Every structure is written in structure tokens, then in C-alpha cells.
Amino acid sequence: MIVFQVMGPKLQLFLIIICMHSLLIEAQTYETDYNALISLMTHWKQTPLNWVGSDPCGNSWDGIQCVNSRVASIILSGIGLIGNLSEDIQYLSELQTLDLSSNRGLAGAIPPAIGNLKKLSSLVLAGCSFSGSIPDTIGSLTQLISLDLNSNQFTGKIPLSVGKLSNLYLLDLTENQLNGTIPVSDGTQPGLDMLINTKHFHLGQNQLSGTIPPQLFSPNMTLIHLLVDSNQLHGNIPSTIVLVQTLEVLRLDSNSLNGPIPLNLTKLGNMSQLYLSNNQLTGPLPNLTGMNLLTYVDMSNNSFDVSNVSTWFPSLEDLSLLTSLIMENTRLQGQIPVTLFSLPQLQTVVLQNNQIDGTLDIETSHGSQLQLVNLKNNDITKYVLGTAYNNTLILSDNPICENTQVVLLMGNCTVGQQQNTPYVTPLNNCTIVQCSSGQICSPNCKCANPLTGTLHFMSRTFSALGNSSYYISLQESLLDIFQSKKLPVDSVSLSDPFIDVFDYLELTVDIFPLNRNRFTVTDFAAVLSTVNNLTFLNHSSYFGPSYFTIANNGYFTVNKSSSIGVIIGAATAGSILALLLLVAGIYAYSQKRKADKANHLNNPFASWELNEHSGSRPQIKGVKCFSFQEIKKCTNNFSDENLIGTGGYGKVYVGDLATGEPVAIKRAQQGSLQGSLEFKSEIELLSRVHHKNLVGLVGFCYELGEQMLVYEYISKGTLRESLSGKSGIHLNWIRRLQIALDSARGLAYLHEFANPPIIHRDIKSTNILLDDQLNAKVADFGLSTPISEIEKGDASSVKGTLGYLDPEYFMTQQFNEKSDVYSYGVVLLELLTGRNPIERKKYIVREVQSAMDMTKELCGLQEILDPAIGMKTTVTGLENFVDLAMKCVNESRPKRPTMGEVVKEIEKILQLVGLDPNAESVSTSANKNHEANKGSTLHSHGSATSFQYSGSFPL
Structure with missing residues (x-):
């Protein structure tokens, strides 16, 4: 054993390669296909555990289907793949179906070599994180029937070559960042107008610009769904659209279309759903006579005659x-x-x-x-x-x-x-049972781990979300689909219908396995692939086209290193010597790992000291250094069930420490990692910040290439979520004042009392969190900078969030504490209006400035005040609050107050309301004040107007 242990790793690797080659000669799978799959596997983490051996076809690798020893189908939907798409995919020359949907860990560009898959009929990469341009070579896939790339991060223009896909049935590019115009042919170049057999153009939620080309439409087209909502299109609606008599769903909403609606639009006799809202359309309202199949019509927010x-x-x-x-x-x-x-x-x-x-x-x-x-x-x-x-x-x-x-x-x-009773699929004449942790009860009262996610319907024929008949119909249709495909599905549960900001219907779906408590990898991928391709199936006449986002991407937790170990073990099965060498190597490696781990436990800052560019260990007190394994355990291996937020930096997970303390873990993604010195500086800065209105740092992890910060967990989410109604929390006027005061005190502490004083640099409503008592805490100090560094000229690049940026900072690239004051002023305007800083291309500061008239009731802001504050009356302290907000967003920095002055002004407003701003809990006082005033007359400030509280007004 000693001899084997001291053998060099190169000799071990040489013997392993010889053994693998000898096994490959005996393989049944076509050699080129096998090599291509191995290349894919080297580019991916979390591949299925049974991807071992040299015969994927003969050994039935999960997700791989073969015909005559050639790989014909790869379906690996939602199994947690991480990595990119190797250009060696081109060597799978017999591949007909490639479905990698719902793997958020798949990123990078689609290699142009994909155009060599001449037999590909279905390319489904929906719900991943692919980016870059869609390769022009996609037009070489002339057998393609389905091209589904929705919910990624693609940029650039829609390739002209897509117009060559004459067999295409579905083109789904929804929810990307595509720009440019809608491509049409010009005699020399192809375009979308050539896709006369395509039924679905799903192009919504992108950045497409220009006009809708009149030549896009022709009588030969068989298009039924034209969805270009939430883009940047302008110009007229072309009258040629009526040439497409097959159209059933038309979504042109949330663009900048102008001019009159074509009078001949009523000739579209098959039209069922018509969305024209949120444009700049003028002229007369269209006479809808003749469109007798219409079920859903929305023309809101236009400037018709x-x-x-x-x-x-x-x-x-x-x-x-x-x-x-x-x-x-x-x-x-x-x-x-x-x-x-x-x-x-x-x-x-x-x-x-x-x-x-x-x-x-x-x-x-x-x-x-x-x-x-x-x-x-x-x-x-x-x-x-x-x-x-x-x-x-x-x-x-x-x-x-x-x-x-x-x-x-x-x-x-x-x-x-409208009050809708939340829908949940009822039990099928059985009694609910208590399930173990991680499992839930199916409609057939069986405990299992379902496939869970959200169906997003891009249109619908109904608006009464509480009507159960629609969901029963959908549930039955889904079960019929799964049974027709002979998929092992026991039951389907639907719940929580909800209309999102894009007017899409969201519906939570749980799909339960048949005769077992978990899906296998192959069954899971097949079921998810089916849900992702519902466009092809007439699952319900009530629901329009849809796409699916998975909630439990961590359904399969695969240890890549153990998978590689199994592969090596299988490959060296024919050689006892190689096997012994491998065992010896593993033993030596494990011993080294144990020694390294012990050393790390004794010295949690070893990772800094071993890196010559890291500098000395962080100088901190009261902040713990966590190991990667500790974080991994408390987040359930970073499962999607623990995921509570995402952003440009990475992801945020909730977890429980071994002590039972709930925490929020901010994990930086690889592309946004800071240098060691910067990360150390951030930890040192945060460890010195302690205030009840600032989210506290519990610890950090700097190990295995990871940068993670562990914060105290704040249970009620962000202020933005509460203002939008997503959290279910109703913020009355007094609570809004309390939140304004709390966040102002947190900022004033940073500016005036922290040592050294700190500028936050990213104040916004999503960085203000609410705890159980609705006390506000300022969070996310990733851009925070000590004032001393500004004075040295060390930080001058523009960073922050659009809509909150100080105009002077944006112009000069120089910021100071008054830059935070401006951002805070925008938050005050959000508290007043409930709106986002930039909404429908309108800036909240400009909207309030143009509408404001301090001589009028409610400061002239009736049209833009959040209805939850109250209409047809004034609100105590409103004038003072509006005046303060406008001072904060003054374009001239010297005219803005300091955060200390802001705190004093809000305290005065609370005193006007009748509350003690220095009480231990203003929110508790606010609740008592609310109860005391129930049913009594509320008198306005600065006006004799009053109203009678009826018990239903959202205080």
C-alpha cells in the first residue's frame, strides 16, 4: 500500500486512461456520440449519477434516448445542471430533441456549432441563464419545429436566419433582453414574414424597438398567437394585420404604439383576446362588431378620442x-x-x-x-x-x-x-395525512416530493380568479396529457392564482409521482419537459399560451466528485493494479483533506494568509467565520426552497444556524466575486456598524472560492414588496411614517456616528427590510464607502440603481453623503405613491413635481397618491412630508438636508400625528392609535375636511 501511495498521479492517470480506452472499444454506443456526451459532462456539474461507463445507450443513461446506438434525444429538464453548452454538441449528428430547460445554472453563449445538428426538431432551453446573441447558425436547423428560448438573458437582435425555419411551429423568445427591430425579409435576407407555418410568435418582455413592419403579415400565414407585449415598439398598428385571419390572441400592450387602431381590425373574426393597453393610441375607439369570439378586451391607458x-x-x-x-x-x-x-x-x-x-x-x-x-x-x-x-x-x-x-x-x-378566494385543488374524498419534512400531501392524500413550479399564462379568457371550474378543467387536462404520454404521475394540485405586473396569470403547480415518493431523474425531466411544451397541447380553452418556471431546481442534489469517483471505478474495473492505485490515491487525498480541514478549523483565516495578495487577516470582533460545510448544511445545500432573493451579485438564501438562529446568506456568484482585499474591507466595515435600524452582520465564509456574508434574517421582506402588495402587508400612513423614521435613523447613524462615517450608495426600497414589528432596517452594504476614501479620491465610478441616482453624482461621478439623501428622498416618494421610481417610462420625481400644488387639498397629488393612504381627504402631516421629500430630491446638493435634519423633521410629523417618536416602539403606538381611532372622525391637518371611518378603509 505504501508503494501505491507514493506512485505519482501522472502514472495513475495514464493507467486509468488505458483502461477507459480498452472499455470504449467494446462499447455499443456510437463512439463519436459517446465522446460528445463526455465533453458535455466535463462542461457540466450535477450530471445524473448513472452517467458512468462507456455505453450511454446500452446502460440507459438518465435523460438519454438512443435509436440504433445513436443518441436521438437529450431531455434533462430541471435537474440542477451547472455550466455551459460545449461546442462538441455538434457531433451528436442524429440528435432530434435537446431539452435542457429549467436549469438556471446553465449559462454562457449558445455555440454557433449548434447549427450542425441538421436533424434537430426541438430545441428547448427555456428557464436557463444563457446570454449573448442568438447565433445566426440557428437558421441552419431546417427541421426545427420548436425553438423555445424564453426566460434567459439573450441580447442582440433576433437573427434574420430564423426566417429560414420553414417547419417552425413555435418561436418563443419571451423574457430576454433582445433589441433591434422585428426582422422581415427584403428580397435578399430572410425574416419572420417567411414563417407562414408558424403558429406562435412569443416575443414579449424584451427591448424590441422600431415599428411593427406591415410586411410581417400575409394571407398565407397561419399565426394564432402574436405576443409582442412589454417592448419598446412605436408607430402605428399596421392595417395588414387583418390579413392573418387565423389570429386568436393579440398582445401589443405596454409599448409606445401611437396613431389610430385600424378600422378593419374587426375583420379578425377568430380573435379571442385583445390586449392594446398602455400605449399612446389615439383616434376613435374601434367598433368590435364582428369579433364575436372575443372573451378578453383591455384597451386601458390610451388617448382615444x-x-x-x-x-x-x-x-x-x-x-x-x-x-x-x-x-x-x-x-x-x-x-x-x-x-x-x-x-x-x-x-x-x-x-x-x-x-x-x-x-x-x-x-x-x-x-x-x-x-x-x-x-x-x-x-x-x-x-x-x-x-x-x-x-x-x-x-x-x-x-x-x-x-x-x-x-x-x-x-x-x-x-x-376584488376579493378572490385563493384556489387550492381539493382532496379527492380522502383525509389529509401528516407528512414528513420536505414532503407534502397530494390530492390523493399520499405524501411525496412533487415537482413544483409556476405556470405563467400569457393570456386567458377569464378574469374571475376564484372560479374553480377553470382550474378543475386544467387539472383534468394535465392529467390526461401525462397519461397519454405514459408518464408516472399520480395527481396534480393547482393553487394561488395571481396576476403579475405583465398581466400574466401565475398558477402554482405541484405534480406528484405515481407509486413512489420521488420522481427518478428520467421521469422528472420528462414530466417537466412536457409542462414546458404545453403550447403544443390543447390543454384548456380557458388558458392561453404558457411557460413554466421550476421552484425546486435542487430536487436532485448530486455530488459531482462522487460521480467522478464512480466513473473512474467502473473504467478501471478490468485492471486490478489500476484499481489499487486509485484506492491508494483516494486514501492519500482523503488524508490530506482531513489534515487541511483540521488546519482550517484551527485557523479560519488561513485562506487569507496563504494568498500573498490578500493581505493580513480581517480585523474584526463579534463576527464569526463560517466554514463552507456549515453554510451548505444550514441552507439545505443551497436548495431552491431556501432561496429568497437574487440580484447582480448572486443569490440570497435563508437558513438556520446550529444554534437555531435564522440567518440570511448572501452568496456571490462567480462572475461578481470581489478581490480578497475588497471582500476583507467590506467585512471589516460591516463588523463596526451596529444600530437597530441597520441589518446586522453575523458572519462570513471565505472558502473554496466562495464569498458569502451571513446577516440576521428579517422576516417581512422588503419595503418594495409591501408597497406593491406582494407581501400581503398593508401599510397605513402612520406605519409609513415609522418606516421613514427608522430608515432615516439608520442612515443618519452611518453618516454621522459610524467610525469611520460611511456613505451607503445604494439606498432604495428593496434595500429597506421590515421585521416582525414592521420596524425598518437598512440593508445591503455592498457599495458602501467610508467618507475618508472619498476624500482621498479612491472612489469615483458611478454605481447604484437607476431611478435613485443623485443627478449631480451621475453627471460629475463624485458623490458624498447628500447622494444618499437624494436616494432616500426617492424612497419617500415611493411611500407616498406606492409606485416604482421609474414606471411606464415616467420618473416619480418629475411626476410629483409637475402634479404638486401645496395650495390644494392633498397637495394636489390625488391622482398619484397610493390609495391605501386615503383619498377625498387630507392626511395629518402630509404637507410636511411632501415638502421634506422634495427637499431631499433637490437637484442642488447644498439645498438638501442632512440625514440628521431629516430625522428631526419626521419626528415632528409623528408628533403632529400624536405619537412619541422616541417611544421604544413607534409601530406599537401606531397600532394602538389605530385601534383608538376606529369608528371615530379623523380630522385632517391644515383643513376642515374630515371623513367617517367605516372599518374597511385600509389604515
Whole structure:
């Protein structure tokens, strides 16, 4: 054994290679295919454990399907692959299907060599992290039927060569960063107009610009879905679009399209869903007569000519399938005809922010499906009272709501929203059972580890999210699909329907394995691949096209080193000598690892001292140095279930230390690692910062090429999440004041009391966290800089987040503590409006500046104040708060207050409210104040206006 142990590693490797070569000669799999798979495996981590031996076809490697000893299919969806795509993929010349979807660890560019896979019919790389340009060689894949690249990070233009894919059925490039124009042919170059057999153009959520080319459309096209929403397109909607008579779903919303809607648009008789909202469209509203299959119409937020509803709505009378009519801010006026509400399938009517007047009559006749009527901010003066309609009706900010007696009788004048009962697939006549940790109960009451994720539907025919019939239909259709493909699926559970900011319907899906508690790798990948390709299946007429994002990417935790060990063991099976050498080598290596580990435990800073460029060990107190294994254990091997956030730096996980203390771990990704000196400086800086309104540093990990910071865990998420409604927390005026004070005190500490004083440099609502008591804590000090370094001129590059940047800093590349004040002022405006700093290309600072009039009620900000603060009244201290916010965002730095001055101003506002700003817990006082004022008259500051609290107003 001693002889084997001292053998050189080169001799061991030589013997291993000889053994592997001898086994390869006997392999059944075509040699070129085997070599290509080995190349892929060297570029990937977390490959399946049974990828061993030299015969992938004969040994049935997970995810590999062969025909006549040639690799015909690779399906490895969602198994946690990490790495990039080797150009040796081109040597799999018989490959027909390549599905690597839902592997977020796969990154880098697609190699141009992929164009050599001439027999490829399905290329599915959705839900990965590929970047760079889509290679022009993709046009060489003439057999391609499905090209699905959604939810990646692709940049550049859509290749012209895509127009050569004459057999293409699906083109899905949704949710990337593609730019440039929509490519069309010009006689010498191909374009998308040549794809006459393609059914789906899914191009939403990119950065496409220019106009929609008229030549894109022709009578020969069989397109059914044209989705170009959330881009930067401008110009007119081309009238040639009506040449495509097969169109069923048209999404042009959230662009900058202008001009009138083509009058001949109504010739699209197969149209089911029409999204034109959030553009700059003008001219008359289109007459929808003839579009009798319409179910969902949204034309909100355009600048149409003033239109009288009595002349426009009669065109809707034949739309017997219409479920949703959304016409917010479209310059409608006049009285709504009662016939509108009699449409048999109508579920939702949203006509807020118009000039609709006269009498509202829903009671006389309305369809049984009607769930929501939102007429907020119109000019309605009368309402036919009755009991026939008992669902959600919103009439706030109408003249009728100024009559106190009517308000008390109706109860429809408070700001509200549709209340949907959260849907969860019910149990199938069985009793729920208690499952072990990590498992959940299926609808058939069996404990298992399901495949879990979110289906994102890019369109839908309905708006009543609480209607269970839609989900039952989808559930049954999914089960039929899995059974038809003979996949081992026991049941499907659907839950938590939700409409996201892109107006996509999100639906949580749990898919349970049949007759076992976990899917195998092959079954998991096959089931996930099926869900990712639902576009091909008519799974439900209620739901439009979809894509899937997996939640449990860590379903399979594979130890790569152990996998390699198995491969080596199998390859050297024919040689006893090589096997003994291998065992000896492993033994020696393990002994060395044990010695290294013991040394590290005795000296947690050894990694710095061994690196000549790292400098001396960090000078810290009260901060622990964690080992990689400790962090790995408390995050469940960095599982997706523990993932709570992502960003340019990497990912954030939640975990429990051995002591039971919950922590948040910020793990830098490889591309964003700092140098050792910079990382050490950040730890030293954070270890000196201690304040109740700053997130505390618990420890760090600097091992195995990792840079991780361990923070105290703050349970209620970010301020941005609460303002957007995602967290489920409702922030009343007093709580907003408290959050403003807490975050101001944290910043004032950094500027004035830390040693040395520190500038944060990235103040924003996502970097302000809320704890269990809704106390605010400033977080994320990755860009923070001591003021002493600024004075030396050591830091001058522009860093921060767009929308929060100090204009003077942006122009001069010089920052100081007043740069933080500006960013903080933007946060104050977010607290006022609930809006993002930049929303629909409008900057919040400019919006408030142009709307503000301190001589008017609510400072003239009625239209942009967050409704949760309250409308048709003033709020105590609002004038002072607005004045302070505008001082903070003053373009001139000398005119901005210091953070210490900001703290004093907010304390004065809280005193106006009747609270002690120096109390131990302002939030507790705020809650008591809220209870004490329940049902009482709230008096405004600076005005005699008051209103009666009814118990439903979101304080």
C-alpha cells in the first residue's frame, strides 16, 4: 500500500486512461456520440449519477434516448445542471430533441456549432441563464419545429436566419433582453414574414424597438398567437394585420404604439383576446362588431378620442362570450347602458378614471357571472339601489360618494379591490395525512416530493380568479396529457392564482409521482419537459399560451466528485493494479483533506494568509467565520426552497444556524466575486456598524472560492414588496411614517456616528427590510464607502440603481453623503405613491413635481397618491412630508438636508400625528392609535375636511 501511495498521479492517470480506452472499444454506443456526451459532462456539474461507463445507450443513461446506438434525444429538464453548452454538441449528428430547460445554472453563449445538428426538431432551453446573441447558425436547423428560448438573458437582435425555419411551429423568445427591430425579409435576407407555418410568435418582455413592419403579415400565414407585449415598439398598428385571419390572441400592450387602431381590425373574426393597453393610441375607439369570439378586451391607458359610451357599447351586444372588459383611462363619457351588464359571460368591468356620468343601473339586469364592477374616479351621480347584485362594486371618487347618507347605504365608496378566494385543488374524498419534512400531501392524500413550479399564462379568457371550474378543467387536462404520454404521475394540485405586473396569470403547480415518493431523474425531466411544451397541447380553452418556471431546481442534489469517483471505478474495473492505485490515491487525498480541514478549523483565516495578495487577516470582533460545510448544511445545500432573493451579485438564501438562529446568506456568484482585499474591507466595515435600524452582520465564509456574508434574517421582506402588495402587508400612513423614521435613523447613524462615517450608495426600497414589528432596517452594504476614501479620491465610478441616482453624482461621478439623501428622498416618494421610481417610462420625481400644488387639498397629488393612504381627504402631516421629500430630491446638493435634519423633521410629523417618536416602539403606538381611532372622525391637518371611518378603509 505504501508503494501505491507514493506512485505519482501522472502514472495513475495514464493507467486509468488505458483502461477507459480498452472499455470504449467494446462499447455499443456510437463512439463519436459517446465522446460528445463526455465533453458535455466535463462542461457540466450535477450530471445524473448513472452517467458512468462507456455505453450511454446500452446502460440507459438518465435523460438519454438512443435509436440504433445513436443518441436521438437529450431531455434533462430541471435537474440542477451547472455550466455551459460545449461546442462538441455538434457531433451528436442524429440528435432530434435537446431539452435542457429549467436549469438556471446553465449559462454562457449558445455555440454557433449548434447549427450542425441538421436533424434537430426541438430545441428547448427555456428557464436557463444563457446570454449573448442568438447565433445566426440557428437558421441552419431546417427541421426545427420548436425553438423555445424564453426566460434567459439573450441580447442582440433576433437573427434574420430564423426566417429560414420553414417547419417552425413555435418561436418563443419571451423574457430576454433582445433589441433591434422585428426582422422581415427584403428580397435578399430572410425574416419572420417567411414563417407562414408558424403558429406562435412569443416575443414579449424584451427591448424590441422600431415599428411593427406591415410586411410581417400575409394571407398565407397561419399565426394564432402574436405576443409582442412589454417592448419598446412605436408607430402605428399596421392595417395588414387583418390579413392573418387565423389570429386568436393579440398582445401589443405596454409599448409606445401611437396613431389610430385600424378600422378593419374587426375583420379578425377568430380573435379571442385583445390586449392594446398602455400605449399612446389615439383616434376613435374601434367598433368590435364582428369579433364575436372575443372573451378578453383591455384597451386601458390610451388617448382615444372622447367617446360616448351609449354609442360605443351597443357594438358589444353580440359579444356573448365576453368575460372581461377593461377600459381604464380611455376618455369614455356618458351614461353606461344597462345592456352592458346583461352579457351572459361577463365577469369583470373596469372603467375607472373616465368621465362616465349619470345613473348606474346594474340591478335591473346583469349576468350571473358578474364579479367586479370598478368605476372609480368617474362622474356618476346616481345608483339604482337593490339587492340583485351583491359582488364587488367600486365607486370611490365619484360625486355620488360625496353624499354621506348614500355612502352609508351603499358601502361602495371606499377604495377596494376584488376579493378572490385563493384556489387550492381539493382532496379527492380522502383525509389529509401528516407528512414528513420536505414532503407534502397530494390530492390523493399520499405524501411525496412533487415537482413544483409556476405556470405563467400569457393570456386567458377569464378574469374571475376564484372560479374553480377553470382550474378543475386544467387539472383534468394535465392529467390526461401525462397519461397519454405514459408518464408516472399520480395527481396534480393547482393553487394561488395571481396576476403579475405583465398581466400574466401565475398558477402554482405541484405534480406528484405515481407509486413512489420521488420522481427518478428520467421521469422528472420528462414530466417537466412536457409542462414546458404545453403550447403544443390543447390543454384548456380557458388558458392561453404558457411557460413554466421550476421552484425546486435542487430536487436532485448530486455530488459531482462522487460521480467522478464512480466513473473512474467502473473504467478501471478490468485492471486490478489500476484499481489499487486509485484506492491508494483516494486514501492519500482523503488524508490530506482531513489534515487541511483540521488546519482550517484551527485557523479560519488561513485562506487569507496563504494568498500573498490578500493581505493580513480581517480585523474584526463579534463576527464569526463560517466554514463552507456549515453554510451548505444550514441552507439545505443551497436548495431552491431556501432561496429568497437574487440580484447582480448572486443569490440570497435563508437558513438556520446550529444554534437555531435564522440567518440570511448572501452568496456571490462567480462572475461578481470581489478581490480578497475588497471582500476583507467590506467585512471589516460591516463588523463596526451596529444600530437597530441597520441589518446586522453575523458572519462570513471565505472558502473554496466562495464569498458569502451571513446577516440576521428579517422576516417581512422588503419595503418594495409591501408597497406593491406582494407581501400581503398593508401599510397605513402612520406605519409609513415609522418606516421613514427608522430608515432615516439608520442612515443618519452611518453618516454621522459610524467610525469611520460611511456613505451607503445604494439606498432604495428593496434595500429597506421590515421585521416582525414592521420596524425598518437598512440593508445591503455592498457599495458602501467610508467618507475618508472619498476624500482621498479612491472612489469615483458611478454605481447604484437607476431611478435613485443623485443627478449631480451621475453627471460629475463624485458623490458624498447628500447622494444618499437624494436616494432616500426617492424612497419617500415611493411611500407616498406606492409606485416604482421609474414606471411606464415616467420618473416619480418629475411626476410629483409637475402634479404638486401645496395650495390644494392633498397637495394636489390625488391622482398619484397610493390609495391605501386615503383619498377625498387630507392626511395629518402630509404637507410636511411632501415638502421634506422634495427637499431631499433637490437637484442642488447644498439645498438638501442632512440625514440628521431629516430625522428631526419626521419626528415632528409623528408628533403632529400624536405619537412619541422616541417611544421604544413607534409601530406599537401606531397600532394602538389605530385601534383608538376606529369608528371615530379623523380630522385632517391644515383643513376642515374630515371623513367617517367605516372599518374597511385600509389604515
